[in-house]
Amino acid sequence: MDESKRTGTGRRDILIGAGTFAAAGIAAAVSAQVPSNPRSAGSITAGRDTQLAGKVAFVTGGARGIGRAIAVELAANGADVAIFDIAGPVSPASNAKPATSDDMAETVRQVEAHGRRCLPIKGDIRKIAQLRSARDQVVKQFGRVDIVVANAAIQRWKDLLEMEDSDWDDVIDNNVNGTANTVRAFAATLCGQKSGRFILLSSMQGKHGTPGASSYSASKHAIIGLMKSAAEEFGKYGVTVNCILPGLVDTALTRYPARWSHVIGETEENPPKNPTEAETWNNRAPRVPLRVAWLKPEDISPMAVFLASDASAMCSGANFEVTGGDSAQDV
Numbered sequence: 367m368d369e370s371k372r373t374g375t376g377r378r379d380i381l382i383g384a385g386t387f388a389a390a391g392i393a394a395a396v397s398a399q400v401p402s403n404p405r406s407a408g409s410i411t412a413g414r415d416t417q418l419a420g421k422v423a424f425v426t427g428g429a430r431g432i433g434r435a436i437a438v439e440l441a442a443n444g445a446d447v448a449i450f451d452i453a454g455p456v457s458p459a460s461n462a463k464p465a466t467s468d469d470m471a472e473t474v475r476q477v478e479a480h481g482r483r484c485l486p487i488k489g490d491i492r493k494i495a496q497l498r499s500a501r502d503q504v505v506k507q508f509g510r511v512d513i514v515v516a517n518a519a520i521q522r523w524k525d526l527l528e529m530e531d532s533d534w535d536d537v538i539d540n541n542v543n544g545t546a547n548t549v550r551a552f553a554a555t556l557c558g559q560k561s562g563r564f565i566l567l568s569s570m571q572g573k574h575g576t577p578g579a580s581s582y583s584a585s586k587h588a589i590i591g592l593m594k595s596a597a598e599e600f601g602k603y604g605v606t607v608n609c610i611l612p613g614l615v616d617t618a619l620t621r622y623p624a625r626w627s628h629v630i631g632e633t634e635e636n637p638p639k640n641p642t643e644a645e646t647w648n649n650r651a652p653r654v655p656l657r658v659a660w661l662k663p664e665d666i667s668p669m670a671v672f673l674a675s676d677a678s679a680m681c682s683g684a685n686f687e688v689t690g691g692d693s694a695q696d697v
């Protein structure tokens with residue numbers, strides 16, 4: 367009888383043995399030459415995740431809401447900031463009231479209150495030429511750009527059975543094409559300088575279905591696909607790409623009675639059409655682990671500071687959720 371069969375040693379064992387032997391040889395060869403990771407977050411220093419001095423950030427949708435909080439918090443941690451916003455109507459397929467030039471001016475005021483420079487640029491993320499021109503303005507004014515936050519978006523609440531074509535098309539165009547335009551307009555600059563951070567705003571609605579807001583939910587799923595693809599492509603240039611997924615946040619996007627009615631409708635068959643803010647809070651807060659019905663924009667912005675900082679050097683291709691604990695109910 368073949369000796370290997372009698373003792374139970376077969377081809378698999380031989381292969382494993384050979385593999386182990388070969389692997390040991392490779393490990394010995396490799397360990398002699400393993401370089402220290404040149405892109406590592408480095409050693410621990412106090413406050414290293416908040417050090418953005420000398421860096422320049424570009425934030426779309428920076429006139430108000432989460433975009434403003436991110437712009438101001440990046441500035442509070444040392445970055446100069448350019449904000450890019452349409453500051454006016456985006457589409458009839460948007461439930462939020464339009465942002466204004468006064469909103470933009472308020473963000474500038476708050477950034478400058480932290481002693482940083484702020485460049486406001488009016489423009490539309492659906493127009494890539496405007497984003498390319500904005501990139502050139504930022505580089506001319508500040509000399510560089512390190513952090514790009516693709517935050518601008520709209521939301522439409524309309525059931526699939528009831529929607530107009532524009533309820534689908536406009537949301538997808540604005541949120542998906544607009545976010546991709548932002549990434550594409552800045553990609554060559556960040557990859558060319560072999561450093562940089564892309565931070566894309568998705569949503570928890572980008573991880574599951576949203577009855578009544580399918581176009582928004584689909585757009586936020588797409589942004590995660592874009593983020594992961596860009597992370598795959600840009601990693602070799604030392605550029606990271608990540609998504610922030612906020613839970614429900616109190617901004618113009620969500621602060622109106624019809625939206626509050628949707629919130630109560632998550633658990634009640636016949637929600638009131640015009641609930642008060644307090645009714646909505648009392649309905650939702652007990653369902654959220656940290657017992658908050660909605661977060662503030664300033665609860666989201668610290669995550670952007672971390673993702674913009676050197677400390678996040680080894681984070682890329684990932685979703686970072688800030689949800690008051692809603693994440694616990696999600697896989």
Ligand SMILES: NC(=O)c1ccc[n+]([C@@H]2O[C@H](COP(=O)([O-])OP(=O)(O)OC[C@H]3O[C@@H](n4cnc5c(N)ncnc54)[C@H](O)[C@@H]3O)[C@@H](O)[C@H]2O)c1
Binds near residue numbers: 491
């Ligand atoms: N508020 C929430 O509960 C929540 C939850 C999850 C994710 N988000 C995401 O966070 C981001 C910010 O949302 P927000 O709540 O601050 O909304 P918001 O409506 O308060 O602010 C969005 C800003 O984007 C701008 N904008 C929209 N389309 C634009 C375009 N085509 N060109 C230029 N600017 C444009 C608007 O003018 C506005 O200033 C969005 O991507 C949103 O989907 C929000």
